[in-house]
Amino acid sequence: MTLLKTRGRSPLQAAGSGELEKATEKRNRRTYLALLIPGLLGLLVSFVFPLAYMVRMSFNKGAPDGVIEETFTFDTYLQPLTDPYYWKVTLDTFQMGVTVGLLCVLVSYPVALFLARSQSKYRGLLLAIAIAPLLTSAVVRTYGWMVILGTNGLINSSLTGMGLIDTPLKLTNNITGVTIGLVEIFMPYAILAMISGFGRLSPQLEEAAGSLGASKAKIFARVTLPLSLPGILTAFLLVFVLSISTFITPRLLGGGSVQVLATEIYDQTTGLLNWPFAAALSVILLVLFGLIIAVYQRLTRKIGG
Amino acid sequence: MKVTNKGKFAALAAISVSALVLTGCGGGSTPAANDSPDSGEVNLIAYSGVWQDQYTAAVIEPFKAKYPNIKINFSSKRSSAEMLSALQGQKNSPATDVAIMDNSVSTTGNKQGLFEKVDAAGVPNLANVPDDFKNKDGFGPVVMLDAVGLLYDTAAFPKAPDSWDVLWDPAYAGKINVNAPPSLLGLSLTAITSKMEGEDYTQGIDKAVARLKELAPAVQTFAPNPDEYQNVITGQTVLGLGQNARGQFYSDQSNKKMGVTFPKEGTVYQINTVNLVKDAPHAAAAKTFIDYSLSAEAQTAFAKALFYAPSVNNADLPADVKDRVVPTDGSLNIIPLDVDFLSSARDKWTDTWKREIITK
Numbered sequence: 001m002t003l004l005k006t007r008g009r010s011p012l013q014a015a016g017s018g019e020l021e022k023a024t025e026k027r028n029r030r031t032y033l034a035l036l037i038p039g040l041l042g043l044l045v046s047f048v049f050p051l052a053y054m055v056r057m058s059f060n061k062g063a064p065d066g067v068i069e070e071t072f073t074f075d076t077y078l079q080p081l082t083d084p085y086y087w088k089v090t091l092d093t094f095q096m097g098v099t100v101g102l103l104c105v106l107v108s109y110p111v112a113l114f115l116a117r118s119q120s121k122y123r124g125l126l127l128a129i130a131i132a133p134l135l136t137s138a139v140v141r142t143y144g145w146m147v148i149l150g151t152n153g154l155i156n157s158s159l160t161g162m163g164l165i166d167t168p169l170k171l172t173n174n175i176t177g178v179t180i181g182l183v184e185i186f187m188p189y190a191i192l193a194m195i196s197g198f199g200r201l202s203p204q205l206e207e208a209a210g211s212l213g214a215s216k217a218k219i220f221a222r223v224t225l226p227l228s229l230p231g232i233l234t235a236f237l238l239v240f241v242l243s244i245s246t247f248i249t250p251r252l253l254g255g256g257s258v259q260v261l262a263t264e265i266y267d268q269t270t271g272l273l274n275w276p277f278a279a280a281l282s283v284i285l286l287v288l289f290g291l292i293i294a295v296y297q298r299l300t301r302k303i304g305g
Numbered sequence: 306m307k308v309t310n311k312g313k314f315a316a317l318a319a320i321s322v323s324a325l326v327l328t329g330c331g332g333g334s335t336p337a338a339n340d341s342p343d344s345g346e347v348n349l350i351a352y353s354g355v356w357q358d359q360y361t362a363a364v365i366e367p368f369k370a371k372y373p374n375i376k377i378n379f380s381s382k383r384s385s386a387e388m389l390s391a392l393q394g395q396k397n398s399p400a401t402d403v404a405i406m407d408n409s410v411s412t413t414g415n416k417q418g419l420f421e422k423v424d425a426a427g428v429p430n431l432a433n434v435p436d437d438f439k440n441k442d443g444f445g446p447v448v449m450l451d452a453v454g455l456l457y458d459t460a461a462f463p464k465a466p467d468s469w470d471v472l473w474d475p476a477y478a479g480k481i482n483v484n485a486p487p488s489l490l491g492l493s494l495t496a497i498t499s500k501m502e503g504e505d506y507t508q509g510i511d512k513a514v515a516r517l518k519e520l521a522p523a524v525q526t527f528a529p530n531p532d533e534y535q536n537v538i539t540g541q542t543v544l545g546l547g548q549n550a551r552g553q554f555y556s557d558q559s560n561k562k563m564g565v566t567f568p569k570e571g572t573v574y575q576i577n578t579v580n581l582v583k584d585a586p587h588a589a590a591a592k593t594f595i596d597y598s599l600s601a602e603a604q605t606a607f608a609k610a611l612f613y614a615p616s617v618n619n620a621d622l623p624a625d626v627k628d629r630v631v632p633t634d635g636s637l638n639i640i641p642l643d644v645d646f647l648s649s650a651r652d653k654w655t656d657t658w659k660r661e662i663i664t665k
Contacts, residue, residue: 039655066386066389066417066418068393085660094665150541151479151480151525151540151541152539152540153539167479168479170479173526218562251528254527255525255526256526256528257526257527257528258664267389270387271384271486271487271488272386275448
């Protein structure tokens, strides 16, 4: 680096300007650091301290009705780790994350691919339309799905009206409803993540493959899909992470029958007031998050070459 | 040069820290200098939604007209448990003065030292509260009563069902909403079913669980949204569990599309107490408010607005309102739900519902 910078100058000049550069760099670093302090302090107060408080809370002992005994026990961790019920809740949470992630990628991929390759002058507008649902709160969209999927909702009344079904389909208050809602709610995130991950996708490569005699299906399978894989994987991870931590949709569309880690944490916090246990469940969820992201990053790096 | 840089660094850091402190890292409660029985403010924590709207119109607004120098700040919560949680968080520097919450939860608050005792010296209207509705240790008294009712679609049931057994009728499978514990409605249904099965719920709920397991597949939702009343009104379900007071209110609102009834096997009271927070920053004004909440005027107004039964013996309700609030004269079959027992059973019953009763 230094060699490059000093090329074409005399050694004396180089030494002098090098020191000057170092001093400037040092000064700049201090300014950057000073400018970073508000953000870092904000992060410390709003994220690091609460997180540390939560971790500490998870080692306390919870008693009925919200009494918290300040102590240091692993019981709060032992209970969910040794209880098959919580293993099932964890497994269900992950199953939901994977299903929603896969379906979301599946329905978002064609949209993202179209938007990424579009030459239309309306591309910006189309992109804005694709991500416009983000302007509405997830709560409102979840309520929208309740109206559509309910017993007397749009789908059931249409099917009943057409004489296709006699009894309404159970599309809500179960995992089906939650999955449908989550896939739609997370689609804009998946589309955005994919578009930003399609960097290496180039029409020239597809044309080259075509000129060498590859069929459209072959071009897609051998060129388009492999090159868009980083975008697909990023979108899947994003949707998976958002799904396993989401609370509103499983709560509203699950009708109390869908028990995932987030709803369990909510019940323990606000219904049963067992904060230490809720904190322990949150830490477990956080550790699982970390592990998955670490494994996933390795995988993505491997695939990305 | 170096000194200047260091100076800049220090100045920027100092600005950052002070900005952060100024923007809300301070915290702590401020002692109320202007607190007196007829001036200052009262920070009230109570239920949200229609309860808040009706209580504001029927009680808080007339209170403000009577005591123009007392300001009421209403902090609403969806449940008593959430209120308790907020009060626990403020234990070392209370910011709330008065809490209106469920009896089972306020009993816990009393045990945890979150509330202050009240007496007739500070709250003269306490004299009109019958002994049964006073706390035996002198803490906040009952301020209103209600009970769990059976909600029904009046189109499906021209005559109100008279037994809880209707929930198990296969004709209504898939058209029932039940709030699962920790909701008080779910806990109450557990106690009601236990009684129907001839069981003493304090000894065990095995028979009730077996019966509720039979009910579970017929339940459309265990967490009705937007709430249990709208589910029936909009025709999503035809039967449900709800509070009588809100049920009566929404029955009127929906032009009698939904009805609410007390089945013959009995029901469980839902009792709210009014509580003075320990070390409340505005204790003097708070006592004035508590006293007003126990006045015949406030109790009658709220009974007319939201059909809660008064807890004072000098409230005179019009006949059409009296017929619709929960009777407190012993004429209704009430299943006692012991609050001390409930505080220890809430966890277990919630767990049992999640593991054994609620089906996917």
